[in-house]
Amino acid sequence: MTDELTDTERIEELEVDNRRLRRLLEQTNAPAELRHRIRTTLGMLRTVLRRSAQTDGGLENYVAHLEDRLDSIARTYATIDTKGVLDLNACVAEELFRYRASEPERLTLSGPAVELQPRAGQTFAMAVHELAVNSVEHGALGAGAGRVEVSWSRTGEGPDHILNFSWKEFHPLSPAPPPREGFGTEVLTHMLAHELGATTTMTFESDGLRCAVRFPLTAPIGRFV
Numbered sequence: 557m558t559d560e561l562t563d564t565e566r567i568e569e570l571e572v573d574n575r576r577l578r579r580l581l582e583q584t585n586a587p588a589e590l591r592h593r594i595r596t597t598l599g600m601l602r603t604v605l606r607r608s609a610q611t612d613g614g615l616e617n618y619v620a621h622l623e624d625r626l627d628s629i630a631r632t633y634a635t636i637d638t639k640g641v642l643d644l645n646a647c648v649a650e651e652l653f654r655y656r657a658s659e660p661e662r663l664t665l666s667g668p669a670v671e672l673q674p675r676a677g678q679t680f681a682m683a684v685h686e687l688a689v690n691s692v693e694h695g696a697l698g699a700g701a702g703r704v705e706v707s708w709s710r711t712g713e714g715p716d717h718i719l720n721f722s723w724k725e726f727h728p729l730s731p732a733p734p735p736r737e738g739f740g741t742e743v744l745t746h747m748l749a750h751e752l753g754a755t756t757t758m759t760f761e762s763d764g765l766r767c768a769v770r771f772p773l774t775a776p777i778g779r780f781v
Contacts, residue, residue, distance in 0.1 A: 642677030725764030
């Protein structure tokens with residue numbers, strides 16, 4: 557017998573805690589908005605726990621990726637808890653500055669002021685985190701003289717506003733596409749589509765990754781300020 561738990565057992569224990577917290581929320585008199593936000597966060601945590609366990613490289617790599625993602629979720633939740641919304645520019649800047657990407661040498665940010673509502677903000681912040689980590693590990697923000705251009709713009713008028721988000725990497729050694737769909741790709745494609753109604757296009761060009769995300773900026777999702 558051993559006191560050490562396997563990865564599967566650790567995940568099962570965390571999911572039991574997750575379900576216990578959800579039941580507690582339903583039994584308390586917390587405001588409906590708070591309960592909704594915490595349920596959303598717990599659901600994201602459950603997905604992160606399961607998908608991070610599929611990371612290649614063994615337990616050490618799994619723990620590193622898991623801690624990184626949990627830190628990102630915690631930072632986003634703290635910001636939303638304080639301000640009620642997530643500022644898009646601040647979200648992208650904080651995530652990239654965390655990985656020592658500084659303007660203008662390796663990073664360019666541009667776009668109008670945008671505020672995302674809590675649920676949409678949490679999901680979109682996770683997508684930005686996955687782009688940043690992938691760039692550090694495999695792309696322009698890793699070793700070498702690469703750089704990243706992040707921009708967003710608005711098309712349409714009135715209730716038909718569309719947010720166009722663009723992530724462009726420039727690196728002398730363009731990485732090959734990943735051999736399989738990882739958690740980052742799942743966030744950028746499936747999760748953004750489900751939560752924001754987004755369409756995401758990812759291409760690996762000769763000088764780096766290109767990622768374009770497009771979604772309607774309706775009242776439940778956010779607004780241009």
